[in-house]
Amino acid sequence: MTMTIPFHYFLTLLFAGALLTSQPSAFADAPLAGTAPAQWRVVWSDDPTTTATIAWSTKSAGRDHSVRFKAKDSDDGDATTLAESGRYTGGSFELYYHHSKLTDLRPGTAYEIQMISDTESSPVFYFVTASDTDREFSILHGGDSRSDRDARRRVNTMISEMAEASFDNDDPADDIIAFAHGGDYVVSGTKMELWSVWMSDHELTTMTDGRLLPIIPARGNHDKGKPFNKVFGFPDGDLNYYGISIGPKVRMVTLNSEISTAGDQATWLNEELSRSRANHRWLLAQYHRPVYPAVKEAGAGLKTWVPLFEKFDVDLVCEADGHNIKRTVPIRDGQLDQTGVVYIGEGGLGVPQRTPKTDRWFIQSPGMADQGHHVFVLTFGKDAMHGKCVLEGGKIRDEFTRQPR
Ligand SMILES: [Fe+2]
Secondary structure, three states: OOOOOOHHHHHHHHHHHHHHHOOOOOOOOOOOOOOOOEEEEEEOOOOOOOOEEEEEEEOOOOOOEEEEEEEOOOOOOOEEEEOEEEEOOOOOOOOEEEEEEEOOOOOOOEEEEEEEEOOEEOOOEEEEOOOOOOOOEEEEEEOOOOOOHHHHHHHHHHHHHHHHHHOOOOOHHHOEEEEEEOOOOOOOOOOHHHHHHHHHHHHHHOOOOOEOOOEEEOOOHHHOOOHHHHHHOOOOOOOOOEEEEOOOOEEEEEOOOOOOOOHHHHHHHHHHHHHHHOOOOEEEEEOOOOOOOOOOOOOOHHHHOHHHHHHOOOOEEEOOOOOOEEEOOOEEOOEEOOOOEOEEEOOOOOOOOOOOOOOOHHHOOOOEEEOOOEEEEEEEOOOOEEEEEEEOOOOEEEEEEEOOO
């Protein structure tokens, strides 16, 4: 007996098929059930040429949690590393974290990874360590994903597509190898149920071939509380300022604008910039509260950090928090100066946008300000750094170039 499918069912199936094929990744929206690994993340907060933190969550506690990994194109056997596990604090929402810090990895190498919790395993993913050679590459920067979940999911899908497309050609310079997030992941950082949704949405950044894009996290004012350190695999009580070299020539310094910007952090920043300026072509900083804001008032870093950015000729500073798009003119001593520091931001990964105060002097042409969901692509060449602000939908809203110091 043959079955005929009514035409409108056919259309429905066709439409459902179109929806399925437009799904960005088979590795998204994993259900939280029992010990099934979900909410996969790769975090770069230590030397990314040799080290990465693999993090995931399970709904129930389980007993044995580990990561199985091996260099992708090698004959090495699988290695296994045990995870550090526990319950995320943050209200009554029950969820368990698992972190494995992989160390002694080979630079510029793809590693297959699989998260294992008791008898359940994640799909096999892979990520790529940063190269230790002086090659060109790109990273993404954005901030503020806290208050518009639909937009957050759309931007995450766009991030996955942009990263995947960057590997589909022979140009190494456009390869997007990491994603710096400038903070305000969720609206209330003490509520674990919000973090859980953010972490599940983060799965959308996974590429269709299972490649995970490492995240370089900064803490925002909405991210207060204990969950932040557990989400990103920092030790309890960690103050969340750190520097990493993404390869030999690019230094990314992440600061914490939500604790004292003076004192120990400023002392550390002075030493960090002094040490890293000498042997890096590109020196960047990221943190949450802007010091040259397009909407709000300047953060405390204006007094404590800016003199150090200028002293050590930081090449680009990435800010968030304002919920708009901006790029300042180069600034030194509080005025436009071609030798000065350029500040970009201010956050649009899933948050209602504000109207920038376009009369502020530092966003006049050749600077700019606007609004819209976006992510910045920063490309580190040998002769120049190129930046572009990509709006949701793919339109490029701004482009800029910086020369090496
Ligand atoms: Fe904020």
